[in-house]
Amino acid sequence: MTETANSGAQRQTWTSNRGFILAAIGSAVGLGNIWRFPGVAYDSGGGAFLIPYLIALVTAGLPILFLDYSIGQRFRGAAPLALRRLTKRAEVIGWFQTMLLFIISVYYAAVIAWALSYFYFSFGNKWGSDTTAFFLSDYLHATDEAGVSTDLVAGVAWPLAAVWVLIIVILALGIANGVEKVNVIGIPLLILGFGALVIRAVTLPGATDGLNALFTPDWGALTDLNVWIAAYSQIFFSMSIAFGIMIAYSSFQRRRANMTSSGLVVGFANSSFEILAGIGVFSALGFLANQQGVGVGELEGLTGPILSFVTFPAVISEMPGSVLFGVLFFGSLVIAGFTSLVSLVVGVSIAVQEKFGLSQRTAAVTVGVVSAVVSFSLFATTTGLWTLDTVDQYANNVGVVLSAIVMTVSVVWVARKGDLLRRHLNAISTFKLGRWWLVLIGIVGPIFLTVMLVQKVIDLISDGYEGYPDWYLNVFGWGTVGLAVVGAILFTVASWGGRDDKDFQAWPSDEFLEGQKR
Template sequence: MEKQPAAPADPEKVDPAGGGQQPEYRQRETWANNAEFVLSVMGFCVGLGNVWRFPYLCYKNGGGAFLIPYAICLVTGGVPMFFLEVGIGQFMGEGGISVWKLCPAFTGIGLGTTVISFLLNIYYIVILAWGLLYMFHSFQSPLPWATCDNWWNTELCSTFANGTANGSAAAVKTDPVVEFWEHNILGLSSGIDDVGVPQWRLVLTLLLAWIMVYFIVWKGIKSSGKVVYFTATFPYIMLFVLLVRGVTLPGAKLGILFYLTPDFGKLLEAQVWIDAGTQIFFSYAIALGSMTALGSYNKYNHNFIRDCTLLSVVNSCTSLFAGFVVFSVLGFMATEQGVTVDVVAKSGPGLAFIAYPKAVSLMPLAPLWSILFFVMLLTLGLDSQFVAVEGFVTAIVDLYPQYLRVGRRREIFILVTSLVGFLLGLFHVTNGGVYVFTLFDYYSASGMVLLWFCFFECVAVAWVYGGERFYDNIQGMVGSRPGPWLRICWTVLTPLLTAGIFVFSLVTHTPLKYDGYVYPRYADAVGWMLALLSMVTIPGYLVIRLVLTPGGSLLQRWRTATAPVLEPHQLRARDRPQVPMYQLRH
């Protein structure tokens, strides 16, 4: 019989340097199929910011007119950076730190984004702890935040029926949903000076949230890639159900018109453009290392351009769609209370844990709608949380694969990461925890920090490594070159946009506030330390690298420090005769 040819070796397991099978620490997972990558990215990008931040920013900054700066920042900043991070992850096949072998002198970018990811993982999961507690309380009728007959209510509590405060002066009364949030859920203290002690129920829900995250990511993308089939799609089902319910409520039209009616005069205000830019970069989860990690699990020849185009459309359309869901219900709430929509419209936790719970308490079958809303909130938050944890873990594991990718060490490392995250998160579930949470949210993963990293990512890839060279790399992966727009953005438009918004943010910076409470100066100083903890890694690492790199002149050191460290198959065909220009990894 004719001898059959040997089956081709799996490129993921073959040692590029020769010698057959790769050692275990060199073997790296890839997505089981394209759907897992798409759903994982969609689940991470489409999160709470789409539901509780974008609609509020839209109405606050001119309604439909806000879509103009939003679209401009989208096509010149958010989308190009999204393509860039996924692309370099896939090209290098590395996590957020080691991916910068592409331009070693800028490894500080990877170190900094990993710090941001670590800080984000500590406080973002607290939202899940709050949401779980609300969901557990939703299994009773009437809803506990609908009445003033509970142990946490004060004498000032009033249901504000039909816009009145049960015959008393409304100005001195408080809504039961506010008292439920502040007194029952948070046990709110007077300020960040009075942190207090951890609230035992929030400690338990925080622990439950971390247990869920751990068992989602403990097997890497083998486990998380399966979970996203539910967590990434269920929120869309719930958004659609809540929209159908919302538009059938009295006053829904009032809320939707309030959401969309344009005020073009707002476009002359710098803050509108700052809000648009920061929202874009945050909603696309840029500069966290997670997009790079997700892209790194793609096969080398995967068509990420196609997927990123689809995901960009889905992300932005979800934000618009969520606005209709939110403001149809807020319009109903305003009509029921006899006030204008701007009185009930809130952002962030205020929307998720005050405005929307109040609205569902006014609906028939209130417990059902409350349960559905918080289940949706949990799936949105859970998706973002476990992908962020996966991004952090991937960055560290890829940095030390010989130690952490062997045996069960990766699972143990994830367990340690989860335990440390839980313990540090206890500061966020104290009596003053919401003040600590707001401080972390505003500074550690804020718009200014993300803009800083986006600027340097563009500089490193487009100006130091070379935008044209990276276009060649993309062609080598997907078989065709993108149009010139991405390169123009990476080289000119995105750096200008990020630098401009960054400067405006610094100039217009005001002391941090939470619901009227102004943070003391020392708290703002701590916040800036959180921001600088990640930001200084870029110039700090660059200086250290140049000092330690052998060579004569500074120019020679620069060339050596910025030379890409690539696999042989990653070199362009026309570069192969000039291999000394590179540092080969094998």
């Protein structure tokens, strides 16, 4: 389905608001919801963490999500084109976001390949009794230390190839026939599958111990600044905001779509799934602790890839009906990761398509093939785990946070478009935004994000990361951020061969919005 824009160009649209909401939820609900939130909550005050978490959702997550929605829906483009139409100087911010999407997608695909492999391994618990040795040595063939290797790991390469083939096909089919259908099918399956897993987990012996460990509140944690930073970090990273995804997705929304109400559904659905994941994960961890005769806090690997590919296989091996539990868990990882990966690559593909005037299929194949080559070269090798860990740390904690700060400050304080975007949303939505929204995206959000960024940069400079060599961190850590900056500049100075913004007219018109009651 397409719509005719004021400029005369045709643009695809979601077939329904439901399709957009499911796609946005599919982007937000990813691997981090399952393997990051439970561990962060446990380390940050347990049940007390929900207070700063919900405050962060209301004061930063939803407001910045609305900002992404307003830019994409009003200016009808992926991040580079939409921000260029907002103010020409902001195009470089859009390309910085697009470069981050590319960088994150090439390693995110590798994690989905791991999950696909473990989905197969679930039939018969093929990881054996030593799940750590199986993951690191038998499956990944990981080197003992960080380095650079060109030795491909077949067990990663084959499922990785399948992931990229599917991605290219889905993008080539377009927004309505490809991206939307994947999410319309995938998200209900994810909810049903993970819901069944949680129901099974809470009935296991020791599940109550796990839930007590997660939700028993440590009220003293609320006076710790790091707990609040952790809450804002979790909301920020889990909602796919401020680095181009939601700008691209909302650009395919119909012009009269109710954007703020959709945003509320997406935001609260994402947080609800995180809490559901916390219940399921810690119920299972309580069971494992019970079987081993230790406390939950004595278990190793309570977050990240180690939780999913070392600790959880150990849980599955101990429980009755282990095959079904394994299939549900790793199947959920595959679906959650894949719908998020689709959104990452869409942001890149549409940006390239618009900039260079390519057809939808040409852009999809070009971006998909280039991404796959990089993905294989760096993350399907015997050093792929260490490279992935390093790139992820710097791309997310430095690159994405920097992107959010620069975008919010540029829109609100430099371009002075914040109030225009507020009135745009109010003109088409039932949930109205007051001037408090400008305070949140222009002051509260940037302050917390800046504190997060400064703290992380200081830590990385002074302490390094995971004991990796300095040269390695400079190449794959700081080099990742540098690559995003250089790529953003090069794409910005390239000539526009596709959709030009000269004849574009936003709807409703600026004159109409200026005349609205403030």
